[in-house]
Amino acid sequence: MTEQLRRRLDELRANDLPVHGGRTLAYVYDSGLAEVDAVGREAVAAFAGTNGLDPTAFPSLLRMENDLVAMACDLLDAPAGAVGTVTSGGTESVLLAVQGARDARPDVPGRPNLVVPDTAHAAFHKAAHYFGLETRIVPVGPDHRADVEAMIAAIDDSTVLVVASAPSYAHGVIDPVAALAAAAAERGIRCHVDACIGGWVLGWAARLGREVVPWTFAVDGVTSISVDLHKYGYAPKGTSLLLHRSAELRRPQFFAWADWPGYTMLNTTMQSTKSGGPLAGAWAVAQHLGEQGYLDLTRAALDATDVIAGVVERTEHLHLLCRPDSTLIALRTDEALDPFTLCDEMAARGWHVQPQLSYRTQGPTVHLSVSAGTAQHLAEFEEALAAAVAASVAAGPVQVDDGVAAVVAALDPTSLSDEDFDGLLAAAGLIGDAPGDGGQALALPERMAEVNALLDLATPSLREAVLVAFLDRLSRPVG
Numbered sequence: 001m002t003e004q005l006r007r008r009l010d011e012l013r014a015n016d017l018p019v020h021g022g023r024t025l026a027y028v029y030d031s032g033l034a035e036v037d038a039v040g041r042e043a044v045a046a047f048a049g050t051n052g053l054d055p056t057a058f059p060s061l062l063r064m065e066n067d068l069v070a071m072a073c074d075l076l077d078a079p080a081g082a083v084g085t086v087t088s089g090g091t092e093s094v095l096l097a098v099q100g101a102r103d104a105r106p107d108v109p110g111r112p113n114l115v116v117p118d119t120a121h122a123a124f125h126k127a128a129h130y131f132g133l134e135t136r137i138v139p140v141g142p143d144h145r146a147d148v149e150a151m152i153a154a155i156d157d158s159t160v161l162v163v164a165s166a167p168s169y170a171h172g173v174i175d176p177v178a179a180l181a182a183a184a185a186e187r188g189i190r191c192h193v194d195a196c197i198g199g200w201v202l203g204w205a206a207r208l209g210r211e212v213v214p215w216t217f218a219v220d221g222v223t224s225i226s227v228d229l230h231k232y233g234y235a236p237k238g239t240s241l242l243l244h245r246s247a248e249l250r251r252p253q254f255f256a257w258a259d260w261p262g263y264t265m266l267n268t269t270m271q272s273t274k275s276g277g278p279l280a281g282a283w284a285v286a287q288h289l290g291e292q293g294y295l296d297l298t299r300a301a302l303d304a305t306d307v308i309a310g311v312v313e314r315t316e317h318l319h320l321l322c323r324p325d326s327t328l329i330a331l332r333t334d335e336a337l338d339p340f341t342l343c344d345e346m347a348a349r350g351w352h353v354q355p356q357l358s359y360r361t362q363g364p365t366v367h368l369s370v371s372a373g374t375a376q377h378l379a380e381f382e383e384a385l386a387a388a389v390a391a392s393v394a395a396g397p398v399q400v401d402d403g404v405a406a407v408v409a410a411l412d413p414t415s416l417s418d419e420d421f422d423g424l425l426a427a428a429g430l431i432g433d434a435p436g437d438g439g440q441a442l443a444l445p446e447r448m449a450e451v452n453a454l455l456d457l458a459t460p461s462l463r464e465a466v467l468v469a470f471l472d473r474l475s476r477p478v479g
C-alpha cells in the first residue's frame with residue numbers, strides 16, 4: 001500500500017470511535033490484549049479471499065466452523081447431537097432462528113407469530129418484518145425480566161417461537177428461561193435463547209463459580225441459542241453462532257436450489273458467497289485465547305462490572321436500573337442529572353457510553369457494555385464519571401422548548417413529506433447544508449443531548465421515521 005493511501009485511511013478513521021483502549025462501552029469489545037487483535041487481524045487477512053459458499057472447495061473453513069461449534073456446544077451444555085452454524089452476526093443468527101421456526105411449522109393457522117418479551121432485541125422485529133410473522137410483544141415484569149404468566153397467555157395455536165434473552169441488551173438481566181422453555185415445550189413450540197451478547201460471558205462465568213441462573217441447553221425445552229463471537233468472544237467483527245439442540249431442528253435453516261443451469265446452490269446461512277475472513281479471525285482468536293484465556297478475560301470483565309456498579313451506587317444522582325447479571329449495566333439518573341448530557345460529558349472525557357431513550361413507563365437510561373479491556377482503566381473511569389456527573393448537574397437538564405415539544409408530540413410520521421423531514425433534521429442540527437464530501441454533510445453536533453432530548457419526546461414510530469430520513473440523507477454517493 002502506498003504511504004499516501006495509508007494516510008488517507010488513517011484520515012478517514014480519525015472521527016471513528018476508538019476500538020481499543022477499553023473506553024468505548026458499546027459497539028466494540030476490547031480484550032485489552034494487543035496480541036488478540038493482531039492474531040484476529042492476521043487470520044482475517046489470510047482468509048479474506050476465501051469463499052464459504054462451498055465447504056468442499058474450502059475445507060479449511062468447514063473445519064474451523066466445526067471447531068468453533070464444538071467449543072460452543074461444550075460451553076453451552078449442548079447434548080450429543082447438537083449442531084451449529086457460524087453466521088455473520090447476531091442479527092443473522094436471530095433471523096435464521098425465526099425463519100427456521102416459521103418453516104418448521106407450515107401447519108399453523110393463519111399468520112405465524114413469535115412471543116417476545118418487550119426487552120427482546122430489535123433483531124426479532126426485523127426477522128418478523130422480513131419473514132411475515134407477527135410479534136406478540138409482552139411487557140416485562142417490574143424486575144425487567146420476562147413475565148412468564150403474560151408470555152404464556154400470549155401463546156396461541158399460531159405461535160412458532162418463544163424468545164428469552166440471556167441477558168437482555170438494554171437492561172442486562174436474564175429472563176426466566178427455564179419457565180419459558182418448559183411452557184413452550186409443553187405446547188410443542190420452539191424456544192430460542194438470545195445470548196448474542198452475554199452467552200460467551202455467562203458460559204465462562206458459570207465455570208468461574210459465579211452464580212448464573214440456568215439458561216443453556218441444560219434447560220429442557222431450549223431448542224436454539226444464539227451467541228456472538230464478535231462481542232465477548234473478542235473476535236474481529238463478522239461472526240456469531242446459532243446452535244440447535246438437534247440436526248432436525250436446524251434442517252429448515254438450510255437452503256438448496258438446483259432448478260437452474262448453474263451450480264446447485266447449497267447454503268447454511270443467508271449469505272451465499274461469504275468471506276472466510278471473519279470465521280478464520282474468530283477461530284484464530286479462540287485458539288489463541290483457549291479456555292484459560294476466556295476464563296481470565298471473563299473474570300476481568302465481570303470484576304470490572306462489579307467495580308463500576310459499586311461506583312454507580314456510591315455516586316449521587318446515579319442508580320443502577322437493576323443489578324447486572326453479566327457485564328451489561330443500565331444506569332438511570334435522578335431529576336438533577338440529565339442522562340443525555342451525562343453521555344456527552346463522558347464523551348468529552350474520552351469515554352463512550354450509549355444513551356437509551358424512554359420506553360413505555362421506563363425513562364431514559366445509559367447503557368455500558370463492560371469488556372475486559374476496561375478493567376485496566378477503572379480509576380480513570382471513576383474520575384471521568386465523577387467529573388461528568390458534576391458538569392451535567394451544573395449544566396442542568398436539557399431544555400426542550402414547550403412549543404417544539406408540543407409539535408413533536410403531535411406529529412404523525414405517516415403524514416410527513418420529504419420537505420418536512422428536511423426541516424426537522426435541519427432544526428435538530430442533524431443535517432448541515434454545507435456541501436461536504438457527500439450530497440448532504442454529516443453534521444452531527446458536538447453535543448447530542450439536545451437531539452436525544454427531542455427524540456425522547458417522540459413516539460417510537462416518529463423516531464424511526466426521522467432516523468430513517470436521516471440515514472437516507474447520509475447514505476448518498478460521494479460526488
Ligand SMILES: *Cc1c(COP(=O)(O)O)cnc(C)c1O
Nearest residue numbers: 089090091121123169194196197
Ligand atoms: C448485539 C445483539 C444482537 C444483534 O447482533 P448483531 O451482531 O449486532 O447483529 C442480538 N441480540 C442481542 C441480545 C444483542 O446484544
